[in-house]
Amino acid sequence: MYKIVAILKQFMPFLITLFLWRLAIYFWNPAGVLCLIPVFYYTFVRPIKNFALFGLLFCFLVDYRCDLALFWTCLYCLFYAINGFQKYIDFQHTGNNAMYMFMAFIGIGFFLLTIYGFSWMNFVNNLWLFIWMSVLYTPITAIDNWATS
């Protein structure tokens, strides 16, 4: 029993990511973008072994479904490189589970996507998604912590 629980805990980050991606729904979780929360969290804040490739794959899947041609994949790689090359901003020891870093991650993405195809509707949609994902970051990471602890 303990072994099963231990294995489940080990796979929990992967399952949570897959779970959020699969539960894609119009307006609330379009193209499964909420899976970027565990992808960010388990790559930068609480790094899990072999998770980076998995995260890369899910950024790619979000890109494919949004027809964004590797946009989030590139941004993810860029953040991975920035995180690896320096110690000045340490994602792992930033308060609030590095929530501000996550907001910067999606904020940069949403900003670029807003100015690329600018329309007021697009701006409002991206703003909504930015706020929604920022609000959900804390509860989802808390659930992640609870599930894997």
Place this chain on the structure above:
Amino acid sequence: MINDKLSYKLVRIIKAAAAAAAVPVFIIYVIIAKPDYAIMNGLAHIVLPVAHGIGSVITWPIRAVGQSADWVRETSQLRAENKALRVKLDEALANKYSCDIAILENQKLENEINIKRASPYKTVIADIQFDDSVFHHNNFLINRGKKDGLTKGMIVVSFDNRMVGTITDCGSQFCRVRALADADTNIAIRISGSDISGFLHGNGKSKASIGFFNDTQFVGRKGLKVMTSNISGVLPSGIYIGDMLDEKNVDILRPNNISRVMVLQYNDIGSYK
């Protein structure tokens, strides 16, 4: 211990360097491979169904609850919907004979002036799996793919024969469809009942914009019907898109308003590839 620390740091830097090197590679690939993205789409054709399958297994309790709630909601709406449909049916039957006569007259005239119209020889019915409308893009996935004879470029219409979008990528069991509201949509159109042609482009909203008319004097007005045109040789002509709302905007059908669509497959005469 020092060696461990050193090797950890080294591994971290190597990983970061690999990630940094991947960025220009990806960007160059996106520039070079546009618009087909053969490698990227090929990878997605393998990964997406696998992730979807595993995801379906682990999310079934939530989806079952959601589907039950949908079922209850739909059932409660059936009575009112039935009443509204009966009224519509009566109206449609009242117009049926005049429509039949108009169709026959139209066919006779087409035969007389030797017009060959592109008409679908087969339609494939598909369910919308996901509506992925986000950012400036407006895509959705349908549950039919190459196995059902679908290919890139085919037209997707609603059950009332209104254009919804075009297929942009096809896996073996799914297709990605670009809806009319997508910012990359740019299709040739014609104002119904006239020779005026132009182009329609999406902007992420429920109304698309039209412009670049062949008649510079033309001013659009509310109620004009817009349909596809074959002037660019990409789309077949005569598929209804929507009504004009004002001078520039057309009311289009968005995927979040429908759950099932038809894909039109054309014969060689009406081929639009």
